[in-house]
Amino acid sequence: QVQLVQSGSELKKPGASVKVSCKASGYTFTSYAMNWVRQAPGQGLEWMGWINTNTGNPTYAQGFTGRFVFSLDTSVSTAYLQISSLKAEDTAVYYCARDGLWFGELSAFDIWGQGTMVTVSS
Amino acid sequence: QSALTQPASVSGSPGQSITISCTGTSSDVGSYNLVSWYQQHPGKAPKLMIYEGSKRPSGVSNRFSGSKSGNTASLTISGLQAEDEADYYCCSYAGSSSNWVFGGGTKLTVL
Numbered sequence: 001q002v003q004l005v006q007s008g009s010e011l012k013k014p015g016a017s018v019k020v021s022c023k024a025s026g027y028t029f030t031s032y033a034m035n036w037v038r039q040a041p042g043q044g045l046e047w048m049g050w051i052n053t054n055t056g057n058p059t060y061a062q063g064f065t066g067r068f069v070f071s072l073d074t075s076v077s078t079a080y081l082q083i084s085s086l087k088a089e090d091t092a093v094y095y096c097a098r099d100g101l102w103f104g105e106l107s108a109f110d111i112w113g114q115g116t117m118v119t120v121s122s
Numbered sequence: 123q124s125a126l127t128q129p130a131s132v133s134g135s136p137g138q139s140i141t142i143s144c145t146g147t148s149s150d151v152g153s154y155n156l157v158s159w160y161q162q163h164p165g166k167a168p169k170l171m172i173y174e175g176s177k178r179p180s181g182v183s184n185r186f187s188g189s190k191s192g193n194t195a196s197l198t199i200s201g202l203q204a205e206d207e208a209d210y211y212c213c214s215y216a217g218s219s220s221n222w223v224f225g226g227g228t229k230l231t232v233l
Binding site: 045049095101112 | 125156173209221226
């Protein structure tokens, strides 16, 4: 079935880096964009940006430039989110979600990963 | 890009209908028919309930419906059931510079 499976929870110290993976299966990886969404504890959903799975071109939302990097490995149908110089306020659940807006498919986040909890604490 | 505005909470009794509003601007909700709604139970990933304003994905109950008027989109849930108790988020496309913007979320309590 169509699914996105993310890597497991991470506990990191301030200043460290983390790389979260999102592996797609059950569909053609390059037929949908991949988005990243953050949810801080007790807070709402925040769109971080997306990556074009055909070109590898990333687009970052305001507030997610500089320390955040989206990347792909299309050979294994996997998207990555890397966060560097981690701060306590980066503590959140990070979700990947596909959308088909620019690919002629359903224009919404129809499939979500299960989420990856990243905790930043000394 | 500012978040879309949703009420913090709504409630209803089983069998009743409720409506959750989502107010944006002429740059997002008002300009595109690309509003979607997501249901999120505690500790779970969001689930798509409505897309492109009023369309339901396969498998979503027809008790859920979406609409839009001007800069405000709405989600209506009819015949409330206990399992509808969850957080609901709206989301709208906001153009190529901002792409997607979420609402702040609404907690639905089934009394």
